[in-house]
Amino acid sequence: MGSKNGKPVLREEDIAALTKSSGLNEAQVKESFDAFLAEHPNGKLKIKDFREMMVKAVPKKDAKKMEKHLFRMYDSDKDGCIDFTEFMLVLHIMSDGAPEEVLNNVFCVFDVNGDGVISIKEMNKLIKDMYGLLKSEDPDIAAKNLIAKTAFAEMDKNEDGKVSKEEFVKACMGQEEISKMLTSRIVDIFGGC
Numbered sequence: 001m002g003s004k005n006g007k008p009v010l011r012e013e014d015i016a017a018l019t020k021s022s023g024l025n026e027a028q029v030k031e032s033f034d035a036f037l038a039e040h041p042n043g044k045l046k047i048k049d050f051r052e053m054m055v056k057a058v059p060k061k062d063a064k065k066m067e068k069h070l071f072r073m074y075d076s077d078k079d080g081c082i083d084f085t086e087f088m089l090v091l092h093i094m095s096d097g098a099p100e101e102v103l104n105n106v107f108c109v110f111d112v113n114g115d116g117v118i119s120i121k122e123m124n125k126l127i128k129d130m131y132g133l134l135k136s137e138d139p140d141i142a143a144k145n146l147i148a149k150t151a152f153a154e155m156d157k158n159e160d161g162k163v164s165k166e167e168f169v170k171a172c173m174g175q176e177e178i179s180k181m182l183t184s185r186i187v188d189i190f191g192g193c
Contacts, residue, residue: 008043014085022092029088036084044081047071065129066109066186073108094187103169106183110168118155118163124148127182134185151178 010033018029037043045053050071074082074090093101108114112122127148134141141147154176155163163171171179 008037008084010084018085018088021089023096032088033084036087044083045074045087046081050074050082065132069109069112069126069129070186072112072114073105078114099173100169102187103172103183104165106172106186107165107168109186110163111165116165118152118168120148120152120161123152123163127151130182130185134181137185147178147182151182154179 010030015026015029018024019026022029024032040049047067051067054067054070071082074086076086076089090105093105097105107118110118110122110126112125124145127144131144131147134147142150152163155167155171157167157170168179172183
């Protein structure tokens with residue numbers, strides 16, 4: 001996204017990338033951009049705006065603790081804001097993307113520190129933050145630490161103490177029970193978006 005006279009503008013390369021990745025035509029991309037700007041005149045979605053969007057999208061779910069994790073998935077350039085291009089790319093992938101694309105995005109939710117792998121500490125943090133969502137859907141769900149340990153064991157196939165993106169995708173695609181349940185809960189949040 002560019003800027004002209006201090007106002008956000010959609011560059012031709014942004015339009016081309018979004019038409020290619022989203023399946024929308026050029027007019028639809030421009031229309032979506034105009035709608036985004038109407039809501040966010042500076043062209044940026046800050047964490048506060050994202051929180052409000054999440055409350056509207058999933059009002060009955062306790063997604064508050066998940067906000068920062070989901071925000072991180074959208075904020076690909078890590079500037080603390082989500083611009084239109086970031087927003088559209090993730091939204092498209094989460095709604096219409098191939099399973100591998102969706103899981104690659106969901107991996108970013110689990111990779112809290114952005115180092116390209118998931119540690120047991122990151123898994124524990126995410127499960128702790130997700131537990132309200134999980135518990136509301138299944139009151140008999142196992143304890144947080146058991147879920148985290150089981151998911152980590154399912155994913156860490158080479159037992160090196162960290163889960164790579166490839167291991168993560170394989171565990172989820174391979175129908176590993178806990179791994180699939182966790183990722184499906186994250187994807188379910190997007191069903192409301």
